[in-house]
Amino acid sequence: MPISLLALALSAFAIGTTEFVIMGLLPNVALDLHVSIPLAGWLISGYALGVAIGAPIMAVLTAKLPRKITLLLLMVIFIVGNVMCAFSYSYGFLMLARVITALCHGAFFGIGAVVAANLVAPNRRASAVALMFTGLTLANVLGVPLGTALGQALGWRSTFWAVSLIGIVSLFALYKNLPDKKEEDATDLRKEIAALASVGLWLSLSITMLFSAAMFAMFTYIAPMLTDITGITPHGVSWTLLLIGVGLTVGNVLGGRLADWRLGTSLTLIFVFITVFSSLFSWTSVHVISAEITLFIWAMVAFAAVPALQINVVIYGKNAPNLVSTLNIAAFNVGNALGAWVGGVVIASGMGLATVPLAAGALAFLGFILCAITFRRAARKKA
Known part of the structure; x- marks a missing residue:
């Protein structure tokens, strides 16, 4: 390479x-x-x-x-x-x-x-x-825990x-x-923008957004949940973030293979597992061992969705690769903002940190419903 x-x-x-x-x-x-x-x-x-x-x-x-x-x-x-x-x-x-x-x-x-x-x-x-x-991926495995430890x-x-x-x-x-001169395909913005007129593409981008919202509703407030509910020290939070990073890495590898196997089925099932393990953390977070196990599995199943989400968007946006690739990153981050906002609303409303994982599970369930609609629609178009 x-x-x-x-x-x-x-x-x-x-x-x-x-x-x-x-x-x-x-x-x-x-x-x-x-x-x-x-x-x-x-x-x-x-x-x-x-x-x-x-x-x-x-x-x-x-x-x-x-x-x-x-x-x-x-x-x-x-x-x-x-x-x-x-x-x-x-x-x-x-x-x-x-x-x-x-x-x-x-x-x-x-x-x-x-x-x-x-x-x-x-x-x-x-x-x-x-x-x-x-x-x-390495940013989650090494950058986040090391950066957290340095900051603390x-x-x-x-x-x-x-x-x-x-x-x-x-x-x-x-x-x-990077090479100074390399032949590059000219970007035709009008052609790429015209290619965005696809219902399937926008459904796919919405699935990406809901995935990210479900993940970041919980991930955003993981440090205060670990310190206030689980009772882990700030130093212990860094080690837990390292464990989550390992789970994300394993999930990314498994997700690629699952996406190659059967895209629609894999992505739909992954949303089911995200729903389950996000919600489960509301109860397992009170004990260190059960919290760590749940978070590792949650991280693994969550990031297993990423390769499938990338492929799903590219399939619908194949005629606008540059813009679609950028829009998918935007969809991820709209979801980040939505998830962080939902988690903050839950905390500010007085329901407490322990309710945040349930909110994350609810967002993942919405993603599951949208997956089912999107892939059933695609199947009908092929029939």
């Missing part, structure tokens, strides 16, 4: 870490900035909405630029945003910094996937894209300084290793 793929994977690691690490640091940020946990949760929603809004806008604004230049500009925005996070001493400024950071996210993954595929022979493109997204030891701002440094290294690696 070309070293340029490793540069893309390192960039994906940095972006994934800055998105997810705030969850482990949520109690620290809330305490330091004198805001409630639900209000601090909006830092996740703000980032997600920044991705959702910024992804298609950045894709359009950079459509005429060479892809290497675009990726370098996006990484510069990422670095600036993280430095701003590290300098934040008010909730409002931190929110602004998170939104600025988010602007690069969707377009980087969308365009980066196209670049990764074009770096290798046609029969190795799927592996190349998978290698790039391995950086995002030296203050949450130190984590953003560390991510900024990784961003600078990534920028240099992209500059040195």
